[in-house]
Amino acid sequence: MARPTQPLISVDAVVTAALELIDESGDFSLPKVARKIGVSQSSIYNHVSGREEILELIRGRITEGSPVPPAGTPWDEVLRLEIREYRESFARHPRTAPLLVMQTVRHAKVIAFYERLSTALEEAGFAGTDVASALALIDSFAIGAALDLAAPGNVWEVEPGGGSALGRAVENASGLADRAGTAFAFGLEILIEGLRRRAAGL
Amino acid sequence: MARPTQPLISVDAVVTAALELIDESGDFSLPKVARKIGVSQSSIYNHVSGREEILELIRGRITEGSPVPPAGTPWDEVLRLEIREYRESFARHPRTAPLLVMQTVRHAKVIAFYERLSTALEEAGFAGTDVASALALIDSFAIGAALDLAAPGNVWEVEPGGGSALGRAVENASGLADRAGTAFAFGLEILIEGLRRRAAGL
Known part of the structure; x- marks a missing residue:
């Protein structure tokens, strides 16, 4: 199997996963985001500082293209x-x-x-x-x-x-x-x- | 230990548990409500028909006393x-x-x-x-x-x-x-x- 050319995790991937979790269930957590992307929870902290920053990025995401x-x-x-x-x-x-x-x-x-x-x-x-x-x-x-x-x-x-x-x-x-x-x-x-x-x- | 004088489950207990779950996490599910009350999921169906009825009862509950x-x-x-x-x-x-x-x-x-x-x-x-x-x-x-x-x-x-x-x-x-x-x-x-x-x- 070839190595993936794209890393699984990125700020965008974290925001997408958290937004999908909120759409489905009304909330998200860092362990659930990590599970959804298929990475460890600690690796998420290399990209965002935590829940509050993810929510702010979601705020920007949902108004994208306005x-x-x-x-x-x-x-x-x-x-x-x-x-x-x-x-x-x-x-x-x-x-x-x-x-x-x-x-x-x-x-x-x-x-x-x-x-x-x-x-x-x-x-x-x-x-x-x-x-x-x-x-x-x-x-x-x-x-x-x-x-x-x-x-x-x-x-x-x-x-x-x-x-x-x-x-x-x-x-x-x-x-x-x-x-x-x-x-x-x-x-x-x-x-x-x-x-x-x-x-x-x- | 004396037997409880009140049954654990009632329509009110189901509504209270579901509302607490929503307040905490943004949503509820019947298995989670059952776990919170400490009863089986099937026993909940003796009291309410399902998710939609619970939400309607919550709608009534939050306006109680108006x-x-x-x-x-x-x-x-x-x-x-x-x-x-x-x-x-x-x-x-x-x-x-x-x-x-x-x-x-x-x-x-x-x-x-x-x-x-x-x-x-x-x-x-x-x-x-x-x-x-x-x-x-x-x-x-x-x-x-x-x-x-x-x-x-x-x-x-x-x-x-x-x-x-x-x-x-x-x-x-x-x-x-x-x-x-x-x-x-x-x-x-x-x-x-x-x-x-x-x-x-x-």
Whole structure:
């Protein structure tokens, strides 16, 4: 048998294995990552410092390929584009969400993403503690919408129609080709219009 | 040794064990639940039909004790109260979020919660597909805010101040006694005001 031309282990291989474990089971551990790659646990420490660094690399990985809005894009359009990308990144890996929100953001690419959001919010007119609050609102909405995208077609088991308000809601939504997408577009515009009015002091 | 006066296994014991496993590891399995209680896996099936029923019971469990707004409460106040409760329920068990959103809601108490939200949204003036979209917006915000509540104090590793928009945001927010709570209150009012204006066709 020829010797493998590629080493089994690399930072990329560690990140891929950990992300697959999270997608399957909701979490990962270093022994499981090592077993999955087929290497010893100690050899992983030659490539990454530990669990926290792997999670930060996953944070970068899931947003890989996200386009950056060109300079000069108006603030509301920056928010639209970035929030859409954010939702899609997490929708591909919904089970990373609880793990990633519980850890300080350190990945340079993701810090740059929040810098673009902060700059757009300042451009909208926000200042002081409201910028961080608006960032949290955007975070909450995008992560929640990503999880909603992973929801089943029938969100609630309820008699369609059937005289209840929820039944009517389910019946009306049943004709939608893309329930989650329709809801996301609805929510995104409410959010941006709400931020615009708040920043203007209305 | 006296015989135990309580049997080891009950529906409640199964739900408690599964919820503890999710809190610790992000997921549960029936063999792990059985091992945790100290019973055989087959005996669990005498109490619940399987994984899906356990998850539905967890959905009911985490909202246990949530007060119901009294009849006659105005729609916007119903939304405020219910969204606060929703966030707090999930904040105590953030790792249940991805599992619960991926399963159709069947628990009667939780269906009743969505019925109260739907009724409030109709009272606000929403009709047609917008009711389901507004429910999804509320869901996304509340689940996202619950995850944000589990976030660390230092959300981003960035030089406070330091000339960047994100640095300024972090510096300004650092004086807040309750960053996540401040952000939640800010977002909740933007959301409710946005829904009010949308329902009124503004």
